[in-house]
Amino acid sequence: MLDKNALQQLRQLKTHIIDTKDQGEGEVRGSQRRFGFVRLDDKRDVFLAPDDMQRVFPGDRVKITVHTDDKGKFKAELEKLIDSPLDCFTGRYVVRGQGHFVEPDLPRFNKLLFIPPSQRKKCAEGDLLYCQVAQHPFKDGKSQVKVLENIGSPDQPGIEGKYTQRKFKLPRDWPASAGITEDVYLNDREDLRELPFVTIDAAETRDLDDALWAQSNDKGWLLKVAVADPGAVIAPGSPIDLAAKLRASSVYLPGFNQPMMPNSVSQGACSLLANEDRPAIVCTMQISTDGAISDVQFSEALIHSQGKLSYNDVHADIHGEMDLALPSLKDLYTASQALNKYRREHHIVMPEQADFHFQLNEQRKIEAIVKVERNDAHRLVEECMLAANRSAAEWLGDDPALFVSHAGLRxxxxxxxxxxxxxxxxxxxxxxxxxxxxxxxxxxxxxxxxxxxxxxxxxxxxxQPGTISAEAAPHFGLGLERYTTFTSPLRKYSDLIVQRCIRAKLRGETIQRPDEDTATALQDAIRNGRQASNQMEQWLQYQYLATNTSDTVYPARIAHVNGGGFTVELEDLGINGFVEARTIPEKLSFDADTLRLYNDHNSYQLEQKVNVKVSELDDFQRKLMFILA
Incomplete structure (x- = not known):
């Protein structure tokens, strides 16, 4: 038997061995292949072999021992699973021989998860599922899932919208008591119903946030931007208010929209519909002949829109191709031109981008994609909205509000x-x-x-990306010292908050400053909605592209470049896909300063025009690869 001294020496040796091991904690990251990496807290990326990758999920937090080979490369040995955030997820039902699995719809997740016989129910191969992890594979490399819902088959009309709603957890139901109250500020409102306000939007739009009016004077133009006032009938903390806060913004999916507020509010009671009395927050500005803004005033008002106009009709009226018999349109157009000129001289005007409109068939698939170029009516509305939002940021000063900032270059x-x-x-x-x-x-x-x-x-x-914050900060993208938005309160909850702050200042009331946690939560929810919209659009776009032959040649422009290749956007369809550098003859070098791939014979850089053909397409995984034609 070992005496006490020997046992103590063994314990000390064991402790020394553990202490001298290179160990650390970090997050598992997947790759396009079966192996992965662990990003340690000290920023090292440690290789995780395929067998070990089978025991973890991307996103897991693990403890590892780091081994270094003869070439100085790091390799991870799994020691402990600390946390696994993966719980519920969506995916596709897959059959491999006798095995039944779900293929998770998760980024860089390259494994199938086993569905035990008791969970298969009446699922068929290809069905889209909503699942929950029932057994983590860390112990033996074997995982199991529980099927919570069979969302539907891939050929079901509208399945893309139903699946996207489930994947991104977009709430669809409203509280039972989602009603609104009477306008509590009605008796104190300025009566502006005689002014010929008009709304200018897409012809099919019903959630009308803003109405415009302008009139020339000896200083330039008097411009009024009237914004829908849902805060007049929706109390903070009420069921409908909490539901809107949870949504954070309206999400516009092709043929499948999630409004931030019930349609009875956003398209009815609070929408600035033509020939209806509506409460509004009105921003009044004096626009000088050179486009400078002065004499900013805000008021709670009652307005009566005298026309619901489309962008195309207003553009035609501006250029004498149609007569809408509304004199204020000419003043709105000339005022907007002056505002744009001032911004070009003193701030920053962002480059314009075309929109792409999807025409859906009865199966809710894309039948055609129509490229829609911005016209002068779009620019008119944009300048008026920017002017009102810029003015709100300056008028609020250091009072409580939410602001939109942009910190410039990374x-x-x-x-x-x-x-x-x-x-x-x-x-x-x-x-x-x-x-x-x-x-x-x-x-x-x-x-x-x-x-x-x-x-x-x-x-x-x-x-860097733009952010919503509780403190004013410069907006580099617009070239402004401070900026906020309040002109879309039916579609964005942050705008509703700013509108409430404006009202509080008008009335001399105190309002609690929104905190950074609120700003961050709204930012995250808005980002989630934007990802949902982008992914569903990609899904439908790729399905549409799959109806063409593989030999179809598409004109495109290079939209982004990295060391592995470049992203292109199809000029007539607005669809993005990737061209791998390895598919181009002769090795290319990457210039990280100018974002350019080049060799002695060819060069590929941003905005360059190229012709491409589809080489690989998976609409469910949203994978689209091109080769140069």
Whole structure:
């Protein structure tokens, strides 16, 4: 037997071995293949072999021992499962021989999960499922799931919308007491029903947030933007208010929409419908002949829209192709031109992008994709909305509200931008592009540069995303010191909050400043809705593309470039897919500064026109690969 000293020495040796091991905790990350990685808290990426990858899910938090081979490469040995956030998910029913599985619809998740016989119910191969993890594979590499719902078969009309709603957990039901109250501010409203306000939107739109009126005067134009006032009939904390807050925004899916508020409110009681009295928050601005904004005032008002106009009709009226007999349209157009001119001189105007309209058939599949170019009516409305929102941010000052900010270029890409500037824009010298003034100077230099590189598009791929915050901060994308939005309160809950803040200031009431947790939750919900919309559009687009022959050639432009290849957008359809660099003869080098792939014979960069053909397409997995034609 070992004496006490020997036992103590063994314990100390065991402790020493454990202490000297290179161990750490991190998150499992999948790849396009069977292996994966663990991103440790110290930022190291450690290789996870296929056999070990079978024991974990992407997103799992694990403890590992790090081994280093003779070439200095890290390899992970799994020690402990700390947390597994994967619970419920959607996927596709798959049969492999005698085995029945679900193929999870999750990013970089390359494994099938076993469905035991008791859970198969009446599912058929290809059915779309909503499942829950019943057994984690960490112990023995074997996982099991429970089928919570058979969403439907892939050929069921409208299945894409039903599936997307379930995948992104978009709420569809309203509380039983989702009613509205009487307008509690009616007696104090300014009566503007005699002013000929009009709404300008798509012909099919019913949730009308804003109405416009302008009149020329000796200083330029008096512009009034009237915004629907749902806060007058929806009390904070009421069932309908909490339901709208949970949704955060309306989500527009092809043939399948989720409104932020019930249609009875967003398309009825609070919509600024023509020939109806409606409560509104009105922003009044004096627009000078050079487009500057002054004398900003806000009021609670009662308005009576005198026309629901479409973009196409207003554009035709502006250019003398139609007479809508509304004199204010001419003043609205000339005022919007002055506003745009001022923004181009003093702020930043973002490049325009075409919209793509889906025409659906009875099966709710795309029958045709129509490219819709923006016209002068779209620009008119955009300038008026921007003017009202800019004015709201300035008028609110440091009072409680939510703001929209944009922090400019990503910090990790500043050096890339400076290298390009030194070569292509040497006149900027020591311009500090991390400041708003410096960024504005950079963009204006791009717009006037004679460089052969698409500078503005290149820098746009290096920007941070915009955010909603409780504190005012610069909006680099618009070139503004501060910015907010209040003009879409029927569609965006953050706008409803800002509108309530405006009312509180008008009435001299105190209002609790929205906190960052609220701003973050709204941002996350809006992002979730946007992802839902994008993924369903991709699904339908890829189905539509699959109806064409594999030899069909599509004109496209390069929309993004990385070391592995480039994303292209089909010019006539707006569909995005990827061209792998390895499919192009002769190896390509990647320039991370200019986002360009090149060799001695060819070069591929942003905005370049190319012709492509489909090489691989999976509409469910939203995988679309092109090759150059």
């Amino acid at each position: 910090e990790d890409r500043l050096d890339n931008v400076r290298k390009v500037m030194a070569k292509e824009l040497p006149e900027l010298g020591d311009c500090d592009i991390s400041t708003l003034a410096g960024y504005k100077a950079l963009i204006k230099a791009c717009d006037t540069s004679s460089s052969s590189l698409p500078l503005r598009s290149t820098f746009a791929r290096m920007l």
